[in-house]
Amino acid sequence: MADPVKRRYDTSRRREQARENRRRILAAASGLFREKGYAATSMPEVAKAAGVAVQTVYKAFANKATLLKAVFDVTVAGDDEDVPIAGREFIAEIQAEPDAARKITLYFAHLASVAPAVSPVQLLARDAAAADPAAAEVWAQMRAETLTAMTYFASDLMLTGQVRPGLTDTDVRDVLWTYHGPEQYELLCLERGWPPARYGEFLRDAVITAILD
Template identity: 85%
Template sequence: MTGPVKRRYDTSRRAEQARENRRRILTAASGLFREKGYAGTAMPEVAKTAGVSVQTVYKAFANKATLLKAVFDVTVAGDDEDVPIADRDFIAAIQAEPSAARKIEMYFAHLAGVGPAVFPVQLLARDAAAADPAAAEVWAQMRAETLTAMTYFSADLLDTGEVRAGLSAEDVRDVLWTYHGPEQYELLCQERGWSPQRYGEFLRAAVTAAVLD
């Protein structure tokens, strides 16, 4: 009877070790990407910083672009739990809110809060895409995921009945997608020195004026 118990224990222990290695790799990669950029970060350096072998890094992440995408996903979520963004509490709170204006306010307040961590990672992928086909695929995936999220947000706003007459779901989605882009953060916060709070308020006001009566 001890054999099966030991195997279950060993499997659980290996799984926990793999998860811990993944966390350490993501933490190391996040710091190095922000410090040295995408091109300046090498996988062996990530391994050394994380305290694991290079083989362990490649076992968890097929290439550097895949690692960048994983860093982005964890940064957006705030953790490495296997819970989709659509199922997170802040999305549920927005969906439960009956007012379209309040939904927009809540969403862009959240975006302003996570933006300083999230947008620099997106911008790394955008800039790397010109020279690295794998990074270009990751950048395209980031854009597509944002478009999908804004499609759902658009439908949620339309369900309130408060969207300006004449605007289609696609119109609202495209406005949301445009203002959600990292380019706005780059221009206003990184280049012009706006605070994240001022940036978030600007997005709230702009989107509200664009889509609501």
């Protein structure tokens, strides 16, 4: 009969090895996607860069599009911990703030801080979607998740009583969703060379003007 202590130890080691492999794969994929683009990056290249077998990559991520989505999720969160964005500290700070303008300021300051890492991954997915059906599904999922997040943010802003009269939750959500899009970062930062802080301030001012009384 196997020693139960040894079995638990072996299981724990396997889980930790799987987590480490996942971290290495995500780091390798992120670098390759940014350097070469989505279409030019292959799963065997990711495996080689991560120092694992290609079968290990496919075991962790069913296909390249799934891997791209995982890279995006980790980039947004800043880590690979199993904590949803809604449970993150910066969201709690925004929710606790009673003033609508301050909520918007906090949110877009955070967005500007992560945009240099996050927006290029979103743009990779958007561009890949034109030629890869699996990437198109991932891009649609990214957009849907953003819309859901902005739905919650809009509701939070409506509760302050400071939103311009006549605007509905849907109106506020759509304004937030539009300014949240990576296209704004692409135009202002990548094409026009704005620093991220200025980009964040522009979004903040535009949203405050558009939705607050």
